[in-house]
Amino acid sequence: MKGKITRKHIVEMADRLFYERGYEHTSLADIADSVQISKGNFYYHFKSKDEILAAVIELRLENTRNMLLQWEDGGERPEDRIKRFIDILIANQADIKMYGCPVGTLCTELSKLNHASKAEASELFTLFRTWLSRQFALLGLEAAADELAMHLLARSQGVATLAQAFQDERFIQHEVEQMNDWLNSKVNAK
Amino acid sequence: MKGKITRKHIVEMADRLFYERGYEHTSLADIADSVQISKGNFYYHFKSKDEILAAVIELRLENTRNMLLQWEDGGERPEDRIKRFIDILIANQADIKMYGCPVGTLCTELSKLNHASKAEASELFTLFRTWLSRQFALLGLEAAADELAMHLLARSQGVATLAQAFQDERFIQHEVEQMNDWLNSKVNAK
Numbered sequence: 559m560k561g562k563i564t565r566k567h568i569v570e571m572a573d574r575l576f577y578e579r580g581y582e583h584t585s586l587a588d589i590a591d592s593v594q595i596s597k598g599n600f601y602y603h604f605k606s607k608d609e610i611l612a613a614v615i616e617l618r619l620e621n622t623r624n625m626l627l628q629w630e631d632g633g634e635r636p637e638d639r640i641k642r643f644i645d646i647l648i649a650n651q652a653d654i655k656m657y658g659c660p661v662g663t664l665c666t667e668l669s670k671l672n673h674a675s676k677a678e679a680s681e682l683f684t685l686f687r688t689w690l691s692r693q694f695a696l697l698g699l700e701a702a703a704d705e706l707a708m709h710l711l712a713r714s715q716g717v718a719t720l721a722q723a724f725q726d727e728r729f730i731q732h733e734v735e736q737m738n739d740w741l742n743s744k745v746n747a748k
Numbered sequence: 749m750k751g752k753i754t755r756k757h758i759v760e761m762a763d764r765l766f767y768e769r770g771y772e773h774t775s776l777a778d779i780a781d782s783v784q785i786s787k788g789n790f791y792y793h794f795k796s797k798d799e800i801l802a803a804v805i806e807l808r809l810e811n812t813r814n815m816l817l818q819w820e821d822g823g824e825r826p827e828d829r830i831k832r833f834i835d836i837l838i839a840n841q842a843d844i845k846m847y848g849c850p851v852g853t854l855c856t857e858l859s860k861l862n863h864a865s866k867a868e869a870s871e872l873f874t875l876f877r878t879w880l881s882r883q884f885a886l887l888g889l890e891a892a893a894d895e896l897a898m899h900l901l902a903r904s905q906g907v908a909t910l911a912q913a914f915q916d917e918r919f920i921q922h923e924v925e926q927m928n929d930w931l932n933s934k935v936n937a938k
Contacts, residue, residue, distance in 0.1 A: 580860040582772040658856050665913045666848050666856065670770040680913045708910060708919055709926065716906025720898060723855045723870045729898055736899065 565603045568593050569613045576614060577653075577660045581667050586610075608674070615678045618660070622682060626689045636696040637745050643690060643710070644737045647717055651730050659718035661686075686711055698748050706744065713737055755793045755803075758783050763804045767843075767850045771801060771857050798864070805868045808850070812872060816879045826886040827935050833880060833900070834927045837907055841920050849908035851876075876901055888938050896934065903927055 571592045575584045586607050590600045604610050629639050647654065657663065661682045668676040690707035699706060717733045720726075761782045765774045776797050780790045794800050819829050837844065847853065851872045858866040880897035889896060907923045910916075 578860065580772065580857060582770065583861055657860060662909045662913075663856050663860070666853050666909060667770060669912055670768065670847060670853070671773055683910070683913050705922060708914075709923065712906030712910045712923060713903065714906065715909040716902030716904065719852045719856060719905040719909065720873070720902045722859055723852075723873050724898075732895060733899065733902060 561603070564593075564595060564599065565613075566617075568600065568603055569610065569617050572610045573614045573617060576611070576664065578657050581607075581611060581664065581673075582671065611673075611675050612678070615664075615675055615682070618682055619678075619685065622685050626685065630689075636693040637741060640690065640693050640710070640741055641738060643686070644714070644734055644741070647714060647721075647730050647734050651721070651727055654718050654721050654730070655725050655727065656722070658722040659715060662715045662718060683711065694744075697745060699744065710737065710741075713740075751793070754783075754785060754789065756807075758785075758790065758793055759800065759803045759807050762800045763807060766801070766804060766854065768847050771797075771854065771863075772861065776800075801863075801865050802868070805854075805865055805872070808872055809868075809875065812875050816875060820879075826883040827931060830880065830883050830900070830931055831928060833876070834904070834924055834931070837904060837911075837920055837924050841911070841917055844908050844911050844920070845915050845917065846912070848912040849905060852905045852908060873901065884934075887935060889934065900927065900931075903930075 568589065572584070572589045575588060575592060579588075584607075586604075589607075589610060590597060593600060604613070629642050632639075634642075653660075661679075665676070665679045665683065668679050687704070687707050690710055691703040694700075694703035694706045713733070714737070717730060721730050758779065762774070762779045765778060765782060769778075774797075776794075779797075779800060780787060783790065794803070819832050822829075824832075843850075851869075855866070855869045855873065858869050877894070877897050880900055881893040884890075884893040884896045903923070904927070907920060911920050
């Protein structure tokens with residue numbers, strides 16, 4: 559049990575370091591230092607940074623799946639669920655201004671590194687894409703559901719990239735309003 | 749003269765390597781190898797990767813300034829100039845699918861590294877932002893010009909990030925059409 563808690567703690571610390579500093583720039587020693595356990599205990603759980611990355615992606619996939627399921631359990635209308643997705647930009651704006659989107663920046667970095675885990679990281683986008691697409695279909699927009707999902711994902715990614723470059727919260731808020739207006743126009747045009 | 753050509757060649761090769769593999773993942777030795785000149789000649793021009801990065805950003809700023817000036821020289825209407833910006837996504841789609849946007853991915857990486865050159869890299873975005881804003885003002889949309897410029901920059905960034913994650917050219921084309929529709933709606937609503 560204790561071993562499981564330690565392992566999860568390592569993965570969570572690595573997740574945060576990869577997000578804040580980038581995967582390539584974070585060393586195995588950085589992760590071991592941040593966890594503050596003996597080297598022996600650390601290497602018992604993970605032999606390489608690649609192994610930790612695989613576990614980080616797995617943890618993120620699990621957390622994302624749980625979040626999206628929870629958003630569907632609340633009895634809200636599909637448009638309100640989609641608004642929850644848009645609101646991630648507001649809820650996480652402090653982090654986004656500093657480090658960008660955790661999904662987008664990891665996918666971009668692993669893709670440039672041509673890393674073996676790049677396809678697994680892109681699955682994080684696929685989870686959001688499929689979920690958003692299902693909400694648009696529930697709104698009666700089946701034919702364009704996947705296009706609308708990709709459009710909204712792209713808008714949200716672009717806002718994160720520019721919010722990080724310009725450190726601008728007002729820009730995030732303004733774009734979130736525009737995304738909500740766009741969503742309402744789709745709901746009303748049915 | 750020959751020294752100047754060699755220096756420019758080093759910077760261009762480094763620019764490409766930073767774009768394809770990321771800044772952190774490209775070593776000084778990788779750059780020296782790609783240029784195929786003697787170590788002595790190489791280190792005569794550059795002592796560190798940071799120095800090369802500064803020169804790469806300077807070169808990109810110069811190329812971007814020249815491109816944007818040229819787009820304003822052609823006697824086109826402002827909306828057609830803005831379409832040239834949107835069309836970058838089509839013209840460079842092969843690279844974007846592989847490596848994302850050269851500006852966005854560099855800014856994101858340097859920001860995570862908290863690199864001394866991150867502000868200079870963000871100037872690349874500022875060049876596009878100021879130029880787009882001027883075109884929207886010329887269209888008679890002065891009051892919202894900067895917001896419209898940031899919106900279009902964000903859309904374009906988001907498309908690049910998702911095109912890279914999903915390797916999808918049809919998605920790029922579809923989003924470019926939508927951006928042109930959006931632009932036309934702004935021009936017609938004046």
